[in-house]
Structures are given as structure tokens and as C-alpha cells.
Amino acid sequence: MTYTRSIFVTNNGLTDHIGVAQVLPYLEALSARGHKIAVLSVERPDQQDLYRTEIAPRLARAGIVHSPILRHRSSLAGKLERFAMPSLLLSRLDGLVTAFRPDVLHCRSYMPLGAVLQVSQRRAVPFVFDMRGFWVDERCESGIWRGPVGRSYALHFRRLETQALAKASAVITLTEDARELVAARASYNNCPIEVIHCSVDQTRFAPDRALRQSWRKQLGFGIHDVVLAHLGSAGPLYRIDATYRLAAALRAQGVRSKLLLIGDHRAKDHIDAANGHGITLGDNEILCRQVPHQDVPSLLNAADLGLSFRVTKPSSLGASATKVGEYLSCGLPVISNAGIGDIHRVVPDPAIGLVLDGLSDADLQAAATKIATARFASRSTIRDRVAGRFDLDAACDRYDGVYQSFAQRRQAA
Numbered sequence: 443m444t445y446t447r448s449i450f451v452t453n454n455g456l457t458d459h460i461g462v463a464q465v466l467p468y469l470e471a472l473s474a475r476g477h478k479i480a481v482l483s484v485e486r487p488d489q490q491d492l493y494r495t496e497i498a499p500r501l502a503r504a505g506i507v508h509s510p511i512l513r514h515r516s517s518l519a520g521k522l523e524r525f526a527m528p529s530l531l532l533s534r535l536d537g538l539v540t541a542f543r544p545d546v547l548h549c550r551s552y553m554p555l556g557a558v559l560q561v562s563q564r565r566a567v568p569f570v571f572d573m574r575g576f577w578v579d580e581r582c583e584s585g586i587w588r589g590p591v592g593r594s595y596a597l598h599f600r601r602l603e604t605q606a607l608a609k610a611s612a613v614i615t616l617t618e619d620a621r622e623l624v625a626a627r628a629s630y631n632n633c634p635i636e637v638i639h640c641s642v643d644q645t646r647f648a649p650d651r652a653l654r655q656s657w658r659k660q661l662g663f664g665i666h667d668v669v670l671a672h673l674g675s676a677g678p679l680y681r682i683d684a685t686y687r688l689a690a691a692l693r694a695q696g697v698r699s700k701l702l703l704i705g706d707h708r709a710k711d712h713i714d715a716a717n718g719h720g721i722t723l724g725d726n727e728i729l730c731r732q733v734p735h736q737d738v739p740s741l742l743n744a745a746d747l748g749l750s751f752r753v754t755k756p757s758s759l760g761a762s763a764t765k766v767g768e769y770l771s772c773g774l775p776v777i778s779n780a781g782i783g784d785i786h787r788v789v790p791d792p793a794i795g796l797v798l799d800g801l802s803d804a805d806l807q808a809a810a811t812k813i814a815t816a817r818f819a820s821r822s823t824i825r826d827r828v829a830g831r832f833d834l835d836a837a838c839d840r841y842d843g844v845y846q847s848f849a850q851r852r853q854a855a
Contacts, residue, residue, distance in 0.1 A: 445476040446783070449544045451535060453527075453553035456497050456508070462735045463764060464640060465550070466500060472836035473504040479843050480507040482535055482543045486529065487512055509538050531557035539565050546570060546611070546667035546848040552577045555602040559609065568611035568851075570844060575616060578603060579757030584678040604629040604700035612844050613636075613637050616762035617783040623759060636844055639784075640764040641837035642771045644829060647739050647822035649773035650839025657744035661702070661729060664837075668697050668813075671745035671774065673704045673738065673765040676712070681751035681779070686716040686723065686800040687776070688749070691803075691810035701728040704741050733753075739772060748774040752802060754781040767832035770794065777809060787831075793819040794827055806817065 448762065450469060454460045461483070473479050481501075485493065490512075501508050511530055535557050536549075548557040549567040555571075562569045578599045581587045588596050607629045614636050615621045621635045651751050663669055670689060676682040685701065692699040701723070703712065707730040716723045729742060742748070748769025752758060761783045770788070776795035776801050789795040796812060798805045818824070830836065 444846055444853060445478060446477040446546060446849040446852075447480075447542065447544045448546050448548050448845060448848075449480045449535065449538055449542060450484060450550065451482045451531070451546040451554040451558055452550040453531075454550070455486050455489060456501075456510075457485060457492045460737055462498075466497070466836055467641075467643060468499065468838055468841055469506055470504045471834070472713060472841055472845060473506055475838070475842050477842075478542075479504075479740050480509065480538055480544070482509050482538060483511070483617070484531075485510040485512050501834050507542065509534060525795055527553075528556045532560055533664070535561050536565070545852050548572060549606070549809045550574070555599070555606055556777050559602065559822040561611055562609070568848065569609075570612045570614060571606045571610040572614040573603075573606075573620075573760075575760040575762070576620070576623075578758040579755070580679060580761075583755035584753060586678060599786050607631065612636065612847070614762065614844070616640060617760060618787070620677065620760035625697045632667055634844075634847070638840045638842055640762045640767055640835045641832060642832045643765075643834050644771060644832075646736070647742070647768050647771035649825055650739070650743050653740055654743040654819055657740050659710040660847050661731075661741075661744055663700060666698050666700070667700045668692065669700045669702050669745040670702060670747050670749055670777075671702045671742060671769070673742070673768065674763075675705060676703070678705060679753055681753060682712070682715070682804060684751040684779070685749050686712070686721045687801075687803065688806045688810060689723070689727070690721045691807045692813060694807075695814040697810070697814050699727070702727065702741065702745050704733065704738060706732055708737075713760040719729060719824065738768065742768060742772040742774060745774060748772075748776045748795075749783070750776060750778040750785075752779065752782050754779060758782045767828070770828040771832055772824055773824045775818040775824065777813070788828065792816065794824045813818060 456466055469479050478547060531554055539561055544567055547558050547562055547567055549569055550572045558569050560594045578596055582596050607627055608631050610633055612634050618637055621637050624630055624635055672685050689699045689701055709728050709730050712728055713723045750763050750766050758781050766776055776789055779798045779801050785797055789797050796809055798809055
């Protein structure tokens with residue numbers, strides 16, 4: 443078997459939710475397929491106990507070399523560090539190339555692009571631009587970047603994106619829609635574009651009747667409660683207001699709806715936010731839980747529906763929500779709005795979920811009526827329908843194919 447020596451560069455920490463769910467599993471699988479992997483990541487100081495007890499042993503078992511940059515604890519140092527991080531990444535990556543002698547640099551998303559582009563050109567090492575979503579567009583369209591400072595950030599990273607599409611040896615997107623948009627970019631150099639969806643460990647995310655019963659009892663849900671799960675952030679990219687309004691529309695239909703928000707949430711914040719939309723949420727109608735990633739399947743099994751409402755902008759076509767794959771793998775019907783990546787391909791018929799044309803009150807009221815009267819497919823059927831799309835092994839096979847091309851290039855040289 444041919445193998446590739448790769449340096450994987452990410453601004454995420456391996457202890458972050460993304461690191462645990464969407465970075466480590468791929469790297470472990472690539473290592474198991476014979477590839478030699480080194481990782482350059484940016485780690486949080488408050489997660490070092492988790493790193494020592496769980497992450498470091500996994501890296502050691504997989505034979506993965508790790509070169510972490512540790513963020514500062516103080517808020518002032520952390521703010522100053524943002525400006526220094528590109529130089530820190532550049533210096534560390536340059537040294538790692540000397541020591542590891544990679545065949546390819548694997549750049550995850552946009553933040554490391556400045557360092558990867560410079561080192562790739564200076565050291566004549568090809569790179570993969572694993573762009574994920576359209577990050578620059580997302581931050582501009584959501585209002586995260588605004589004003590003179592925001593425009594300067596956008597201009598800087600847009601230039602890096604243009605260079606990356608012109609110079610990358612391979613590009614990875616999350617959706618078919620995104621592949622079409624990238625291929626139409628003027629700077630795109632006609633290198634291979636591979637679509638690799640956010641995938642899910644099918645051995646952990648699965649329907650489990652016993653787990654459902656025990657966790658519903660533990661969380662205080664009754665047999666007639668319809669539990670709506672929202673997994674992850676309630677930040678500016680997400681339409682959490684639609685979650686409140688759908689819960690209210692279901693109550694108006696006589697459904698005992700409960701909200702289960704999984705992540706860094708406070709019930710009081712959401713009760714206040716719902717009030718701002720004219721919706722009253724009682725303390726007994728909302729439950730917030732922040733748990734380690736390994737406990738997420740238990741909470742999802744306790745739910746009845748998985749919600750994924752997102753701001754609809756041009757950049758949304760590049761989005762592949764990890765939560766959708768996790769919901770469906772646990773057998774939860776998904777309720778989403780249209781215009782988000784490949785959602786119509788993911789939820790092709792109402793047996794496994796609903797794709798709403800919009801998020802107006804009328805749209806949500808119609809959705810509530812369908813939910814109250816519809817019979818969704820069984821959890822096992824929903825899982826079986828989507829298992830291939832979100833299968834972690836299948837995604838790793840696609841990554842392996844990309845890596846194999848660089849190994850073959852090395853052998854031919």
C-alpha cells in the first residue's frame with residue numbers, strides 16, 4: 443500500500459467539540475490506513491486535563507505526531523495573540539516541515555491559510571485546501587465582520603482564498619452545491635474537488651430504545667412530551683428564534699412541546715430571547731445541557747425531533763451541519779429550512795423530516811400542523827436511509843483517495 447506523509451494544520455483544538463467530532467476521527471482513520479500524520483493545532487489552556495487523559499492517549503495509539511500551540515489564559519493576552527497567531531503558525535509549520543518532511547500540507551479551513559500558502563511556496567510542498575464552508579461569506583453575511591475592521595478582515599481572507607484556489611493541488615468542500623460554486627470561481631485552477639460531508643461515527647450515534655427510556659426519565663420528560671432538540675451554538679448563523687416559534691406553534695396545536703438545547707446555553711437567556719419575540723417559555727418547557735461529545739447520542743435518543751434552522755444566505759450553500767447527520771443517525775426526523783447546503787438531498791421526503799421553504803410564522807405553523815399529524819418513519823428506517831451519506835468510514839475512504847494521489851505523485855518523482 444502507498445502512504446502519504448501529511449501535516450494537518452487547524453486553528454481548532456483537538457479538545458474542542460469540532461476536534462473531537464470532526465478532526466480526530468478522520469486523522470485516526472487515515473493513520474490506520476497507513477498514512478503518516480503530524481498535526482499542528484491551536485489548543486485551549488482550560489482543556490489540558492482532557493487533553494492529557496483522553497486526547498494524548500488516542501494520538502499515541504494512532505502514531506500521530508502532535509505539535510500544539512497553547513493559547514494564553516488571560517483575556518488581554520488572548521486578544522493580542524490573535525494578531526500574533528499567523529506568525530506563530532508560520533514559524534511552527536516551517537519547523538515541522540523540516541522535521542517531518544511531508545508530501546502534502548492539509549489546511550483545514552481559512553485561519554491557517556496564510557502560513558500554509560507561504561510554507562507551501564517556499565518549501566515546494568503541495569497543499570490541500572479543506573475549505574469546509576464559505577467562511578469569509580458566512581462572517582460577512584451574518585454581521586460578525588462589519589465596519590472598517592470587519593471589512594479589512596474580509597479583504598485579507600478573501601485574498602488568501604483567491605490564492606488558495608489558484609494554487610491548491612486539491613480542494614475539499616462539504617456539499618455538492620459548494621463544489622459547483624468553487625468550480626465557477628475565476629481563480630480556481632481546475633484541480634480535483636472532492637465532496638466530503640460532515641460524517642458521524644455510526645457505532646456511537648444510533649437509535650437505542652433503552653437509552654431513550656432511561657434518559658427521558660432522567661431528564662424529566664413525560665411520555666406525551668414532544669422533545670425538540672437543538673444541538674450546538676445559538677450564534678448569529680442560526681435562527682434560534684424559529685426554534686421558539688415552532689415550539690409555540692406546536693403548543694397551539696395541543697402538542698406538549700419541550701425544548702432540549704444541547705451545548706453552551708442558559709435557560710434564562712433563551713426565555714428572555716423568546717419573550718423578545720412575543721413567546722412565553724416556561725421553566726418547565728426548556729432544558730439546557732452541556733455534555734462531553736460522547737454523551738450527545740444519549741441526549742439525542744431522548745429527543746423526538748432534531749432542529750436545524752440557519753440563516754439563509756449565499757454562503758449557506760456550502761454548509762453541512764454536523765448536527766443533521768448526528769440527528770438522522772440517531773433516527774430523529776430533521777426539521778430544517780431550505781437553502782442550506784444539500785439539505786434537499788439529505789432529507790428527500792417527509793418520511794424522514796421536513797424542509798421548510800422559509801421561516802415565517804405561516805411556514806412554522808404549517809410545519810407544526812404536519813408534525814402534529816404526520817407519521818414519520820421509524821428511527822431504524824431513518825437511520826438506514828441516511829447511513830451511507832454520513833458514514834465515517836466512507837468519508838475516510840474519500841480522504842484516503844485524496845492522500846493516495848500525493849503518495850503516487852511522490853513515487854513517480
